[in-house]
Amino acid sequence: xxxxxxxxxxxxxxxxxxxxxxxxxxxxxxxxxxxxxxxxxxxxxxxxxxxxxxxxxxxxxxxxxxxxxxxxxxxxxxxxxxxxxxxxxxxxxxxxxxxxxxxxxxxxxxxxxxxxxxxxxxxxxxxxxxxxxxxxxxxxxxxxxxxxxxxxxxxxxxxxxxxxxxxxxxxxxxxxxxxxxxxxxxxxxxxxxxxxxxxxxxxxxxxxxxxxxxxxxxxxxxxxxxxxxxxxxxxxxxxxxxxxxxxxxxxxxxxxxxxxxxxxxxxxxxxxxxxxxxxxxxxxxxxxxxxxxxxxxxxxxxxxxxxxxxxxxxxxxxxxxxxxxxxxxxxxxxxxxxxxxxxxxxxxxxxxxxxxxxxxxxxxxxxxxx
Numbered sequence: 001x002x003x004x005x006x007x008x009x010x011x012x013x014x015x016x017x018x019x020x021x022x023x024x025x026x027x028x029x030x031x032x033x034x035x036x037x038x039x040x041x042x043x044x045x046x047x048x049x050x051x052x053x054x055x056x057x058x059x060x061x062x063x064x065x066x067x068x069x070x071x072x073x074x075x076x077x078x079x080x081x082x083x084x085x086x087x088x089x090x091x092x093x094x095x096x097x098x099x100x101x102x103x104x105x106x107x108x109x110x111x112x113x114x115x116x117x118x119x120x121x122x123x124x125x126x127x128x129x130x131x132x133x134x135x136x137x138x139x140x141x142x143x144x145x146x147x148x149x150x151x152x153x154x155x156x157x158x159x160x161x162x163x164x165x166x167x168x169x170x171x172x173x174x175x176x177x178x179x180x181x182x183x184x185x186x187x188x189x190x191x192x193x194x195x196x197x198x199x200x201x202x203x204x205x206x207x208x209x210x211x212x213x214x215x216x217x218x219x220x221x222x223x224x225x226x227x228x229x230x231x232x233x234x235x236x237x238x239x240x241x242x243x244x245x246x247x248x249x250x251x252x253x254x255x256x257x258x259x260x261x262x263x264x265x266x267x268x269x270x271x272x273x274x275x276x277x278x279x280x281x282x283x284x285x286x287x288x289x290x291x292x293x294x295x296x297x298x299x300x301x302x303x304x305x306x307x308x309x310x311x312x313x314x315x316x317x318x319x320x321x322x323x324x325x326x327x328x329x330x331x332x333x334x335x336x337x338x339x340x341x342x343x344x345x346x347x348x349x350x351x352x353x354x355x356x357x358x359x360x361x362x363x364x365x366x367x368x369x370x
Contacts, residue, residue, distance in 0.1 A: 053203065064223070085130070139343075145161070
């Protein structure tokens with residue numbers, strides 16, 4: 001046998017390697033007898049991530065996708081032309097635009113309402129899908145999942161309740177335990193925690209939904225790649241430690257901001273200890289007009305808060321949703337949800353809280369008299 005042929009077929013013997021951490025299976029294909037067969041169908045790194053997250057959120061099935069947006073798109077694909085979807089009015093701008101585009105393109109009826117109110121509008125008709133975040137983006141309003149599920153399933157038992165659980169995280173909220181059919185995450189945010197990888201997660205207790213979503217992921221190619229799955233699995237190991245520290249920082253910073261005259265309002269979710277057991281990292285504040293009129297200058301005085309599009313990571317960030325996360329919405333749509341340029345999003349990382357307070361205080365002081 002020629003050396004070239006021998007070299008081509010040379011493989012390391014890993015039967016006695018016993019790695020302490022699962023290696024990256026950077027494979028597109030496996031032997032035909034393998035349970036994985038082809039990475040568009042499944043991959044060991046992706047499967048491990050899915051199992052770890054579904055256990056953490058206490059669901060029976062998990063599915064990893066390329067991004068949070070692809071997770072939403074796969075969920076929307078469960079609908080058929082002529083069906084009706086209700087979306088809560090306080091929602092991530094790109095999610096709203098995707099749903100709006102999808103309903104227009106595929107002949108669905110879109111209904112927008114406020115599900116965070118004390119009572120649900122009795123005029124609402126039966127729905128085929130209800131989609132919402134809790135806590136919401138923006139303003140961190142909390143929505144009673146069990147109440148919404150009971151209301152809409154009484155109108156139509158087959159109505160699918162879809163909850164974006166990104167900001168509550170698998171640690172602090174389990175939507176499927178309160179009547180949700182599908183819980184989804186942008187794993188790019190809290191689960192990653194380092195602004196270095198993208199991914200999406202779908203979770204459910206229903207085998208029929210898990211099988212259908214997995215099939216659609218396979219045929220649309222929305223599966224997560226092995227390296228991203230490995231990075232997210234690595235990050236998941238420290239999620240509880242990170243959030244514990246960030247929850248402490250968040251409460252300290254909320255207390256500080258509530259004392260500042262420059263801050264007109266601080267938005268922090270209702271932690272009832274039942275549906276939402278804790279909260280960390282992301283808050284919203286309304287700043288006075290003097291700072292908003294000079295927002296870029298205010299940000300330039302901050303040394304510990306970056307203005308990148310990431311959030312919920314180990315370093316702190318600041319953003320203006322009106323021109324950032326909700327820029328894709330038109331002015332009327334933003335006005336309808338009560339969003340204007342005065343609302344600012346802060347994401348608190350793992351820095352010392354005193355340093356973060358001092359950084360904000362310095363920026364506030366620099367803006368006096370401007």
